[in-house]
Amino acid sequence: xxxxxQLQKQYVDFxxxxxxxxxxxxxxxxxxxxxxxxxxxxxxxxxSIFFEDSEKLLNDLASSIQQQVVDFKKVDGYVHQFKGSxxxxxxxxxxxxxxxxxxxxxEKNLDGCSRFLNLVKQEFYLVKNKLETLLRLEQQILxxxxxxxxxx
Amino acid sequence: xxMTTADSQFHVLAVDDSLIDRKLIERLLKTSSxxxxxxxxxxxxxxxxxxxENDRNTPNETSVSPEIHQEVEVNLVITDYCMPGMTGYDLxxxxxxxxxxxNIPVVIMSSENIPSRISRCMEEGAEEFFLKPVRLSDVNxxxxxxxxxxxxxxxxxxxxxxxxxxPEIQLQTAQSNNNNKRKxxxxxxxxxxxxxxxxxxxxxxx
Numbered sequence: 001x002x003x004x005x006q007l008q009k010q011y012v013d014f015x016x017x018x019x020x021x022x023x024x025x026x027x028x029x030x031x032x033x034x035x036x037x038x039x040x041x042x043x044x045x046x047x048s049i050f051f052e053d054s055e056k057l058l059n060d061l062a063s064s065i066q067q068q069v070v071d072f073k074k075v076d077g078y079v080h081q082f083k084g085s086x087x088x089x090x091x092x093x094x095x096x097x098x099x100x101x102x103x104x105x106x107e108k109n110l111d112g113c114s115r116f117l118n119l120v121k122q123e124f125y126l127v128k129n130k131l132e133t134l135l136r137l138e139q140q141i142l143x144x145x146x147x148x149x150x151x152x
Numbered sequence: 153x154x155m156t157t158a159d160s161q162f163h164v165l166a167v168d169d170s171l172i173d174r175k176l177i178e179r180l181l182k183t184s185s186x187x188x189x190x191x192x193x194x195x196x197x198x199x200x201x202x203x204x205e206n207d208r209n210t211p212n213e214t215s216v217s218p219e220i221h222q223e224v225e226v227n228l229v230i231t232d233y234c235m236p237g238m239t240g241y242d243l244x245x246x247x248x249x250x251x252x253x254x255n256i257p258v259v260i261m262s263s264e265n266i267p268s269r270i271s272r273c274m275e276e277g278a279e280e281f282f283l284k285p286v287r288l289s290d291v292n293x294x295x296x297x298x299x300x301x302x303x304x305x306x307x308x309x310x311x312x313x314x315x316x317x318x319p320e321i322q323l324q325t326a327q328s329n330n331n332n333k334r335k336x337x338x339x340x341x342x343x344x345x346x347x348x349x350x351x352x353x354x355x356x357x358x
Contacts, residue, residue: 034179085172088285
């Protein structure tokens with residue numbers, strides 16, 4: 001019993017820090033609210049799709065920026081997608097980086113695009129790491145027989 | 153399409169090229185007890201609705217293409233705006249221009265808050281415009297639009313049964329409907345939403 005309490009506290013502290021530091025925003029809470037006994041894996045499913053999608057987008061972005069003649073509309077298209085998906089899972093810092101990235105696409109600024117691709121990549125891997133830790137904590141709580149606290 | 157009772161579930165068709173967003177909207181809709189079908193493009197949506205996207209709609213309202221007979225009834229279409237190929241706006245237009253589909257309420261979703269985009273969609277007949285990410289509070293706004301179409305169908309069914317009662321009034325309605333027919337189509341949103349359509353029309357052609 002004690003272990004559940006400890007895990008729950010760890011979880012609450014951790015997720016609160018993620019909100020505080022802007023890694024996650026309220027949309028993540030919305031996702032959690034949509035999860036229930038009939039759909040106990042909803043968040044994991046959505047987050048997994050996000051991870052997969054993002055890896056692909058990052059690859060597409062990298063190759064589109066490396067072209068001899070860069071098609072900025074195409075690059076912008078990818079960033080727009082990335083912005084959408086990160087926004088849908090609540091990955092706030094990734095989303096914000098995408099918003100800034102789009103400005104460079106509009107300006108056809110290759111250097112800016114390059115820099116921001118790196119930034120978006122960085123932010124993505126950061127939040128991926130955080131989310132994996134978070135979901136692992138959830139699993140541990142459930143396995144120990146507890147329930148995952150919902151933060152509002 | 154048989155008579156729909158008040159108890160039967162509403163069926164929503166959700167259109168979005170993003171897998172994550174399809175998952176999200178599906179969950180949101182199912183949480184609200186709607187039956188959901190998701191597709192990833194406007195053309196697939198039209199296919200599902202039973203409309204060949206290459207069909208030209210004839211100006212004569214009474215002729216209906218046999219292909220338009222829907223297998224599955226759709227009570228509302230919710231679509232993303234930004235999609236490759238056919239945009240949500242294009243899809244909205246096609247639906248509103250179709251004699252068989254124009255009564256289906258359409259809702260647009262978009263990640264971008266662009267006032268001109270929003271008004272364009274509303275002018276074309278969209279019921280609502282949701283900013284993404286879509287939330288439960290948005291989905292709750294769909295109910296009245298769905299209820300209205302059910303209500304319309306029920307009234308239409310009742311009128312069908314009572315069509316012997318006041319032929320003169322029916323005739324007048326039919327004639328005014330006749331004149332306004334093309335206008336109503338062009339406007340997208342018909343002003344007589346709650347009044348039955350085509351009823352008096354079929355009476356007159358007797």
